[in-house]
Amino acid sequence: MKVQILPSLLAADYGHLADEIRRVAESGSDALHLDIMDAHFVPNLSFGPDMVSLAQRVCPSLYRHVHLMLTRPDVYSGRFIDAGAQTVQIHVEADCDVWAALQAIRARGVRSGLVLRPQTSASALFPYLPYCDEVLFMTVNPGYGGQSFMSEVLPKIRELRQHADTCGFNSLDIMVDGGINFETAVQCAAHGANQFVAGSFLFKQSDMGAAVAQMRERCEKAYGTNTR
Numbered sequence: 001m002k003v004q005i006l007p008s009l010l011a012a013d014y015g016h017l018a019d020e021i022r023r024v025a026e027s028g029s030d031a032l033h034l035d036i037m038d039a040h041f042v043p044n045l046s047f048g049p050d051m052v053s054l055a056q057r058v059c060p061s062l063y064r065h066v067h068l069m070l071t072r073p074d075v076y077s078g079r080f081i082d083a084g085a086q087t088v089q090i091h092v093e094a095d096c097d098v099w100a101a102l103q104a105i106r107a108r109g110v111r112s113g114l115v116l117r118p119q120t121s122a123s124a125l126f127p128y129l130p131y132c133d134e135v136l137f138m139t140v141n142p143g144y145g146g147q148s149f150m151s152e153v154l155p156k157i158r159e160l161r162q163h164a165d166t167c168g169f170n171s172l173d174i175m176v177d178g179g180i181n182f183e184t185a186v187q188c189a190a191h192g193a194n195q196f197v198a199g200s201f202l203f204k205q206s207d208m209g210a211a212v213a214q215m216r217e218r219c220e221k222a223y224g225t226n227t228r
């Protein structure tokens with residue numbers, strides 16, 4: 001599996017958003033992660049489709065990866081796809097027909113992803129694996145950047161990787177999001193994660209490109225050691 005690093009725009013300096021988006025593009029990152037919050041599914045509001053459009057306008061070649069923390073992602077996913085989202089992730093705990101919502105995302109030619117809160121068991125997403133391209137394990141309670149990594153999620157990452165391998169979903173991307181730095185990224189990689197979202201850790205770096213390269217290298221090594 002390819003290791004990928006995705007800076008989360010939530011941690012950017014909002015006074016210089018276009019420059020921050022360019023900084024991600026120039027860092028060698030694989031995608032820009034955009035966190036969409038509705039103050040209902042999570043206790044915070046962030047931004048909407050206009051931010052996805054801005055990213056497309058500023059750096060058209062930077063992949064736009066959208067994480068919907070919404071009670072009704074089925075109602076809004078189309079607007080984010082219209083705005084330029086190339087992957088749309090929804091939560092398995094959302095108040096909608098998850099199967100239909102994933103199908104609707106794929107029907108627009110966009111990659112679909114399913115996200116779990118830290119408290120949700122990995123088996124909750126097993127029935128949906130044929131309908132999603134990637135799974136995101138939240139390693140903090142969704143809603144805010146800058147929180148501490150929850151190591152209790154690690155066994156679930158291994159459980160899903162083993163289940164996916166056993167059931168023939170060998171190309172499933174497994175992603176982690178929340179409290180990711182060099183050390184926690186390596187722990188997740190050793191448990192079978194291959195994609196890493198990092199907000200505050202990467203944006204606080206004076207040289208984001210060097211940090212992205214180092215995180216990728218460390219995770220590639222650790223992923224190789226993951227015992228399934």
Ligand code: DX5
Pocket residue numbers: 008009010011033035067140141142143144145146147177178179180197198199200201
């Ligand atoms: C939290 C978001 C994360 C957040 C991560 O609800 O899903 O993407 O930006 O921020 P850090 O890396 O600072 O924990």
Ligand code: ZN
Pocket residue numbers: 008033034035067177197
């Ligand atoms: Zn996120």
